[in-house]
Amino acid sequence: MTIKTSSLGGGGALPRLAPDLTFPSDKSGISVPALVVVPVTPGVLTTTLSLTGKFDVGLLTYGSLVAEAMTHKLTIDGVVIWNDVGSSNTSETLLDGNTYSEHIQCNSSLLLEINTLTDASVTLNYLARPIL
Amino acid sequence: MNVILDNGTHKIESAGTLKTTPETIRKITKRAFMRRFTQAERIAIRASVDDIVIDIHEDLKATNNVDLDLADTANALSYLVSAAILTSDRPDEILTDGTQEEV
Numbered sequence: 001m002t003i004k005t006s007s008l009g010g011g012g013a014l015p016r017l018a019p020d021l022t023f024p025s026d027k028s029g030i031s032v033p034a035l036v037v038v039p040v041t042p043g044v045l046t047t048t049l050s051l052t053g054k055f056d057v058g059l060l061t062y063g064s065l066v067a068e069a070m071t072h073k074l075t076i077d078g079v080v081i082w083n084d085v086g087s088s089n090t091s092e093t094l095l096d097g098n099t100y101s102e103h104i105q106c107n108s109s110l111l112l113e114i115n116t117l118t119d120a121s122v123t124l125n126y127l128a129r130p131i132l
Numbered sequence: 133m134n135v136i137l138d139n140g141t142h143k144i145e146s147a148g149t150l151k152t153t154p155e156t157i158r159k160i161t162k163r164a165f166m167r168r169f170t171q172a173e174r175i176a177i178r179a180s181v182d183d184i185v186i187d188i189h190e191d192l193k194a195t196n197n198v199d200l201d202l203a204d205t206a207n208a209l210s211y212l213v214s215a216a217i218l219t220s221d222r223p224d225e226i227l228t229d230g231t232q233e234e235v
């Protein structure tokens with residue numbers, strides 16, 4: 001069960017973006033999707049993305065995966081939302097925010113973790129916008 | 133953890149590092165990998181009675197994707213050269229970076 005942004009706010013109020021006054025000269029991953037390359041120790045839960053503060057998250061896609069069973073764990077505001085083993089392909093879309101209803105929000109923290117069988121390196125494409 | 137953003141109120145961290153250049157694809161599907169061989173090369177691999185070539189082929193059939201950086205992959209291609217199935221320039225061509233269509 002994910003926390004849909006559109007379900008929050010008690011009246012469907014849209015989240016207010018925090019100022020990002022260096023965009024577009026500094027596209028460091030705030031207003032545009034960013035890609036991180038994460039070394040992973042097989043068998044060990046590894047944090048691929050950690051957010052502290054209030055964020056709107058619109059994209060979570062893994063790439064460069066070995067197709068194998070792996071655990072995806074998502075914790076939002078201290079509550080474990082996903083924690084399951086599934087078979088992944090060479091890429092895996094966990095959250096595709098093509099429509100606004102697919103965005104999720106954290107109020108204080110978000111933790112995305114992965115545990116692989118053999119894969120030692122993954123990439124994560126994400127979009128996390130600071131909101132007020 | 134590497135800090136990607138910290139503006140005092142919002143913080144983004146990861147065990148990984150932010151990549152600012154286009155992603156290099158080094159893992160491709162088995163089908164994409166096989167399509168990097170010419171038809172004649174594929175036929176020669178399948179027709180080979182060499183135990184090691186047969187083992188390479190069976191190992192490939194059992195996997196879903198191929199890691200182009202794996203030592204086993206390079207070793208397999210080197211053996212195919214020694215078995216006269218590939219010419220010596222082919223391993224470098226076969227191990228070039230993948231494309232989005234190959235993942």
